[in-house]
Amino acid sequence: MKTKDGSLEHVTSSVLEKHPETVYNIEVEGNHNYFVTNSNILVHNK
Numbered sequence: 001m002k003t004k005d006g007s008l009e010h011v012t013s014s015v016l017e018k019h020p021e022t023v024y025n026i027e028v029e030g031n032h033n034y035f036v037t038n039s040n041i042l043v044h045n046k
Helices: none
Strands: 032-035 042-043
Touching: none
Parallel strands: none
Antiparallel strands: 032 042
């Protein structure tokens, strides 16, 4: 993953949770990239 300051972080584990979750497709002026959480993780939403 890329952080706000441009450095890279690695995913070391993940957990699959099997339950319904509401999600949103966010787009601002054609941009699908945004930072999430206080950890400043850059995500691509498309």
